[in-house]
Amino acid sequence: MTLAACSRTAPSFPGAVTYRSQSDGFSCDVPGDWRALENQAGSLATFFGPPAGAHPDSASIAVYRYTQADFAGPEDYYRRETLSAASSVPMIQEDVGRADAYYFSMESKRPKVHSTQFEKIKEEDYLISAKGGFYALVYMCPDDAVSESESVFRDVVQSFTPAR
DSSP states (O other): OOOOOSSOOOOSSTTEEEEEOTTTOOEEEEETTSEEEESOTTOSEEEEEOSSSSSTTOEEEEEEEEETTTOSSHHHHHHHHTTTOSEEOOOEEEEOSSSEEEEEEEEEEEEOTTSSOEEEEEEEEEEEEETTEEEEEEEEEEGGGGGGTHHHHHHHHHHOBOOO
Protein backbone atom coordinates (compact mmCIF):
# COMPACT_ATOMS: atom_id res chain seq x y z
CA MET A 1 0.00 0.00 0.00
CA THR A 2 1.40 3.39 -0.97
CA LEU A 3 -0.02 6.72 0.05
CA ALA A 4 0.17 9.78 -2.16
CA ALA A 5 2.66 12.10 -0.54
CA CYS A 6 2.38 15.57 -2.00
CA SER A 7 -0.19 17.38 0.10
CA ARG A 8 -2.89 16.88 2.66
CA THR A 9 -5.93 15.69 0.74
CA ALA A 10 -9.57 15.66 1.74
CA PRO A 11 -10.50 12.42 3.52
CA SER A 12 -12.53 9.85 1.62
CA PHE A 13 -15.01 9.53 4.49
CA PRO A 14 -17.86 11.96 5.21
CA GLY A 15 -18.03 13.96 8.43
CA ALA A 16 -14.29 14.25 8.98
CA VAL A 17 -13.03 16.21 11.96
CA THR A 18 -9.47 17.22 12.74
CA TYR A 19 -8.34 15.64 15.99
CA ARG A 20 -5.60 17.46 17.91
CA SER A 21 -3.85 15.72 20.76
CA GLN A 22 -3.87 17.81 23.92
CA SER A 23 -0.98 15.82 25.41
CA ASP A 24 1.34 15.63 22.39
CA GLY A 25 0.23 18.14 19.77
CA PHE A 26 -0.11 15.82 16.74
CA SER A 27 -3.18 16.14 14.55
CA CYS A 28 -5.04 13.94 12.04
CA ASP A 29 -8.41 13.74 10.32
CA VAL A 30 -10.80 11.11 11.70
CA PRO A 31 -14.47 10.30 11.12
CA GLY A 32 -16.56 12.48 13.43
CA ASP A 33 -18.67 9.53 14.52
CA TRP A 34 -15.73 7.36 15.64
CA ARG A 35 -15.06 7.21 19.39
CA ALA A 36 -11.74 8.57 20.66
CA LEU A 37 -9.94 7.64 23.87
CA GLU A 38 -6.85 9.50 25.00
CA ASN A 39 -3.86 8.18 26.93
CA GLN A 40 -5.13 4.62 27.30
CA ALA A 41 -2.87 1.54 27.45
CA GLY A 42 0.18 3.48 26.33
CA SER A 43 -1.38 5.16 23.30
CA LEU A 44 -1.68 8.91 22.91
CA ALA A 45 -5.08 8.36 21.28
CA THR A 46 -7.11 5.43 20.01
CA PHE A 47 -10.06 5.76 17.62
CA PHE A 48 -12.79 3.09 17.43
CA GLY A 49 -15.34 2.61 14.66
CA PRO A 50 -17.25 2.44 12.52
CA PRO A 51 -20.18 2.94 14.92
CA ALA A 52 -22.68 1.15 12.66
CA GLY A 53 -22.75 -1.41 9.88
CA ALA A 54 -22.13 -5.15 9.82
CA HIS A 55 -19.19 -4.91 12.28
CA PRO A 56 -19.74 -1.93 14.61
CA ASP A 57 -16.69 -0.69 16.55
CA SER A 58 -14.56 -3.53 15.19
CA ALA A 59 -11.63 -1.40 14.03
CA SER A 60 -9.14 0.59 16.04
CA ILE A 61 -6.49 3.09 15.04
CA ALA A 62 -4.01 3.85 17.81
CA VAL A 63 -1.32 6.52 17.86
CA TYR A 64 1.82 5.90 19.93
CA ARG A 65 4.99 7.92 20.26
CA TYR A 66 8.30 6.18 20.93
CA THR A 67 11.72 7.55 21.73
CA GLN A 68 15.09 5.96 21.14
CA ALA A 69 14.90 4.74 24.76
CA ASP A 70 11.85 2.61 23.78
CA PHE A 71 13.14 1.24 20.46
CA ALA A 72 16.49 1.63 18.73
CA GLY A 73 14.55 2.60 15.61
CA PRO A 74 11.80 1.42 13.23
CA GLU A 75 13.64 -1.84 12.44
CA ASP A 76 13.73 -2.73 16.16
CA TYR A 77 10.00 -1.97 16.49
CA TYR A 78 9.22 -4.12 13.43
CA ARG A 79 11.29 -7.03 14.72
CA ARG A 80 9.60 -7.01 18.13
CA GLU A 81 6.08 -6.48 16.82
CA THR A 82 6.22 -9.33 14.30
CA LEU A 83 7.66 -11.95 16.68
CA SER A 84 4.24 -13.41 17.50
CA ALA A 85 2.50 -12.73 14.18
CA ALA A 86 1.08 -15.63 12.20
CA SER A 87 2.35 -13.88 9.07
CA SER A 88 3.87 -10.52 8.18
CA VAL A 89 5.15 -8.62 5.17
CA PRO A 90 8.59 -7.02 5.09
CA MET A 91 8.77 -3.42 6.24
CA ILE A 92 9.16 -0.86 3.45
CA GLN A 93 10.10 2.80 3.56
CA GLU A 94 7.58 5.33 2.26
CA ASP A 95 7.19 9.08 2.04
CA VAL A 96 3.91 10.33 3.52
CA GLY A 97 4.57 13.96 2.65
CA ARG A 98 5.76 15.40 5.95
CA ALA A 99 8.28 12.86 7.17
CA ASP A 100 9.89 9.56 6.31
CA ALA A 101 7.69 6.61 7.16
CA TYR A 102 7.88 2.84 7.27
CA TYR A 103 4.98 0.50 6.60
CA PHE A 104 4.33 -3.15 7.38
CA SER A 105 1.35 -5.38 7.98
CA MET A 106 0.80 -8.64 9.77
CA GLU A 107 -1.90 -11.09 10.73
CA SER A 108 -2.53 -12.86 13.99
CA LYS A 109 -5.30 -14.84 15.64
CA ARG A 110 -7.10 -14.05 18.87
CA PRO A 111 -10.12 -15.45 20.67
CA LYS A 112 -13.42 -13.87 19.64
CA VAL A 113 -15.13 -11.95 22.40
CA HIS A 114 -17.46 -14.21 24.42
CA SER A 115 -16.56 -17.23 22.30
CA THR A 116 -14.27 -20.22 22.17
CA GLN A 117 -13.57 -19.55 18.49
CA PHE A 118 -10.63 -17.60 17.09
CA GLU A 119 -10.66 -14.80 14.54
CA LYS A 120 -7.97 -13.55 12.18
CA ILE A 121 -6.84 -10.00 12.95
CA LYS A 122 -5.21 -7.75 10.38
CA GLU A 123 -2.76 -5.17 11.66
CA GLU A 124 -1.15 -2.40 9.64
CA ASP A 125 1.53 -0.14 11.09
CA TYR A 126 2.96 3.13 9.84
CA LEU A 127 6.03 4.41 11.66
CA ILE A 128 6.45 8.14 11.06
CA SER A 129 9.72 9.87 11.90
CA ALA A 130 9.65 12.53 14.60
CA LYS A 131 12.22 14.45 16.58
CA GLY A 132 13.92 12.03 18.97
CA GLY A 133 12.02 8.96 17.76
CA PHE A 134 8.89 8.09 15.80
CA TYR A 135 5.12 7.75 15.94
CA ALA A 136 3.46 4.38 15.39
CA LEU A 137 0.00 4.53 13.84
CA VAL A 138 -1.50 1.07 14.32
CA TYR A 139 -4.67 -0.19 12.63
CA MET A 140 -6.25 -3.42 13.91
CA CYS A 141 -9.41 -5.07 12.64
CA PRO A 142 -10.91 -8.55 12.26
CA ASP A 143 -10.09 -9.77 8.76
CA ASP A 144 -13.76 -10.10 7.81
CA ALA A 145 -14.41 -6.40 8.63
CA VAL A 146 -11.39 -4.75 6.96
CA SER A 147 -13.36 -3.54 3.94
CA GLU A 148 -15.45 -1.27 6.22
CA SER A 149 -12.54 0.66 7.71
CA GLU A 150 -9.17 0.17 5.99
CA SER A 151 -9.57 3.28 3.82
CA VAL A 152 -10.14 5.34 6.98
CA PHE A 153 -6.72 4.25 8.25
CA ARG A 154 -5.08 5.34 5.01
CA ASP A 155 -6.74 8.76 5.32
CA VAL A 156 -5.67 9.11 8.97
CA VAL A 157 -2.07 8.36 7.99
CA GLN A 158 -2.21 10.74 5.02
CA SER A 159 -3.53 13.55 7.22
CA PHE A 160 -1.25 12.88 10.20
CA THR A 161 0.86 15.85 11.27
CA PRO A 162 3.48 15.23 13.99
CA ALA A 163 3.84 17.63 16.92
CA ARG A 164 6.09 20.59 16.18
